[in-house]
Amino acid sequence: MAPEIKYNKIFIDNQWVDAVNGKTFETFNPHDGATIATVAEGDKEDINAAVQSAKRAFHRNSEWRLMDASQRGKLLNKFADLVDRDLDYLSELETYNNGMVLTTCRAFVGAAAHHIRYNASLADKIQGNTVPCDGDVFSYTLKQPVGVCGLILPWNVPVLMFISKVTTALAAGCTMVVKPAEQTPLSALALAALLAEAGVPPGVVNVVPGFGETAGAALTHHPDVALISFTGSLEVGKLIQQAAGTNNLKRVVLELGGKSPLVIMDDADLNKAVPYAAQAVFRHQGQVCIAASRLFVQAGIYDKFVQKAVEIAKSWKLGNPVLETSQNGPQIDETMMNKVLGYIEKGKSEGAKLLTGGKRVGTTGFYIEPAVFADVKDDMTIAKEEIFGPVQSILKFETLEEAIDRANATNYGLAAGIFTSSIESALQFSKHVEAGIIWVNTYFQLGAQLPFGGFKESGIGREGGLDAVNSYLEVKSVTISLPKKV
Numbered sequence: 001m002a003p004e005i006k007y008n009k010i011f012i013d014n015q016w017v018d019a020v021n022g023k024t025f026e027t028f029n030p031h032d033g034a035t036i037a038t039v040a041e042g043d044k045e046d047i048n049a050a051v052q053s054a055k056r057a058f059h060r061n062s063e064w065r066l067m068d069a070s071q072r073g074k075l076l077n078k079f080a081d082l083v084d085r086d087l088d089y090l091s092e093l094e095t096y097n098n099g100m101v102l103t104t105c106r107a108f109v110g111a112a113a114h115h116i117r118y119n120a121s122l123a124d125k126i127q128g129n130t131v132p133c134d135g136d137v138f139s140y141t142l143k144q145p146v147g148v149c150g151l152i153l154p155w156n157v158p159v160l161m162f163i164s165k166v167t168t169a170l171a172a173g174c175t176m177v178v179k180p181a182e183q184t185p186l187s188a189l190a191l192a193a194l195l196a197e198a199g200v201p202p203g204v205v206n207v208v209p210g211f212g213e214t215a216g217a218a219l220t221h222h223p224d225v226a227l228i229s230f231t232g233s234l235e236v237g238k239l240i241q242q243a244a245g246t247n248n249l250k251r252v253v254l255e256l257g258g259k260s261p262l263v264i265m266d267d268a269d270l271n272k273a274v275p276y277a278a279q280a281v282f283r284h285q286g287q288v289c290i291a292a293s294r295l296f297v298q299a300g301i302y303d304k305f306v307q308k309a310v311e312i313a314k315s316w317k318l319g320n321p322v323l324e325t326s327q328n329g330p331q332i333d334e335t336m337m338n339k340v341l342g343y344i345e346k347g348k349s350e351g352a353k354l355l356t357g358g359k360r361v362g363t364t365g366f367y368i369e370p371a372v373f374a375d376v377k378d379d380m381t382i383a384k385e386e387i388f389g390p391v392q393s394i395l396k397f398e399t400l401e402e403a404i405d406r407a408n409a410t411n412y413g414l415a416a417g418i419f420t421s422s423i424e425s426a427l428q429f430s431k432h433v434e435a436g437i438i439w440v441n442t443y444f445q446l447g448a449q450l451p452f453g454g455f456k457e458s459g460i461g462r463e464g465g466l467d468a469v470n471s472y473l474e475v476k477s478v479t480i481s482l483p484k485k486v
């Protein structure tokens with residue numbers, strides 16, 4: 001049964017309101033394309049009202065700014081308890097609005113609660129230093145929240161993205177306006193209600209559903225916003241960086257996807273490497289920024305590996321994401337499905353060998369069979385551009401040095417992995433690959449404690465871990481003159 005849709009309006013000042021212009025938009029279930037809710041469509045006026053609310057909540061005399069840091073941590077822990085309480089509901093909502101299989105949603109919502117508790121524990125550990133300066137002075141640093149933040153979310157992992165950005169900003173003491181993706185507004189609204197229930201004061205977190213070109217752009221151009229944290233496409237990331245410098249100078253945190261290499265050495269344990277490589281690119285229909293979409297396999301095991309990879313892809317179970325038997329659900333929408341199918345056609349026409357899958361399944365919903373391409377060359381489109389779909393591209397290499405250079409021959413630099421039984425190979429690879437996240441004999445192994453983000457055009461800044469909270473803080477140095485003698 002479909003989960004009840006409890007919230008479909010704009011959330012400002014802990015109140016549910018309609019859009020100023022009265023507009024709404026429909027949100028769909030990607031399994032069958034059916035409308036599941038009509039949602040208020042925020043625009044410039046709504047963003048402005050939300051920013052003003054966040055600005056009031058950031059005033060030095062506000063309840064939020066006067067709150068002890070340990071109390072901020074307590075509120076976050078309460079929020080984590082509420083997310084745990086509503087884990088079933090939030091997971092179902094995510095599945096219905098996003099198409100992620102329910103078992104994965106449950107894992108992500110659980111991980112999100114863990115992420116909240118990590119950030120809760122940081123709230124009262126944000127501290128400066130005393131600094132031994134020359135002269136008769138006493139100097140110290142303060143770390144203070146940057147101000148009103150604009151958080152712009154993608155549709156691929158909505159609950160975790162909301163929680164990662166919002167609770168890091170809350171731990172730092174910021175206030176914020178969140179714009180969820182047009183495809184997946186519902187979980188952000190449900191989480192906003194839980195923040196209010198946890199006792200987060202009005203105005204600290206506001207959520208304005210709507211479209212990127214209108215609501216999103218209004219947020220990135222707003223002069224009272226101090227920082228934008230964005231996850232999404234490189235193309236929009238560049239627009240956001242430009243907008244951030246237009247009416248004021250916003251700090252930016254950008255997480256912009258990738259074309260992540262996974263390298264399988266001749267000495268790897270194939271029983272482990274083959275299934276990991278499949279998970280690394282097929283999981284969540286390939287709609288993952290860290291997907292291993294360039295799979296480099298060493299020449300000595302190439303043919304054997306490809307054969308096993310095809311067997312796994314053929315056995316992959318597609319189906320309604322609410323069913324436990326489904327390994328993959330649908331792509332998020334028709335546009336993305338057609339984009340992925342377009343890449344598959346491009347792969348074939350450029351000479352890569354499609355060994356299995358790659359076709360749409362059925363005519364309702366947006367399902368694509370996992371595809372395996374062999375004989376992929378570095379200059380083919382499928383080896384260069386982010387596909388965001390279940391497409392495994394297998395490339396052949398001879399030496400580790402060659403694999404490292406080819407892994408680095410991309411504008412992206414988010415994640416990278418290697419399967420090998422040689423510690424030397426693992427260390428060389430980890431040192432020389434230009435990526436923010438490296439995995440050895442594993443993939444997708446994430447933790448709230450670890451920084452997450454990319455080199456090069458994969459982004460700016462980090463989410464997760466201590467590096468993330470620092471993005472939401474300004475450092476202030478204070479120097480006090482001391483008498484020469486006492």
Ligand code: NAP
Pocket residue numbers: 152153154155156179180181182183210211212213215216217220231232233234236237239240255256257258288289386387388
């Ligand atoms: P997108 O357009 O970059 O959207 C991400 C977020 O930015 C959405 O909330 C979007 O609103 C908003 N946005 C769009 N244009 C904006 C603007 N001019 N100013 C401010 N905000 C704006 O990504 P997408 O359309 O969902 O997906 C396109 C591609 O992005 C995918 O094929 C994939 O390659 C990549 N992607 C990457 C990630 C990642 O994790 N790095 C996640 C999702 C997608 P709307 O919802 O209205 O567009």
Ligand code: MG
Pocket residue numbers: 212
């Ligand atoms: Mg978009």
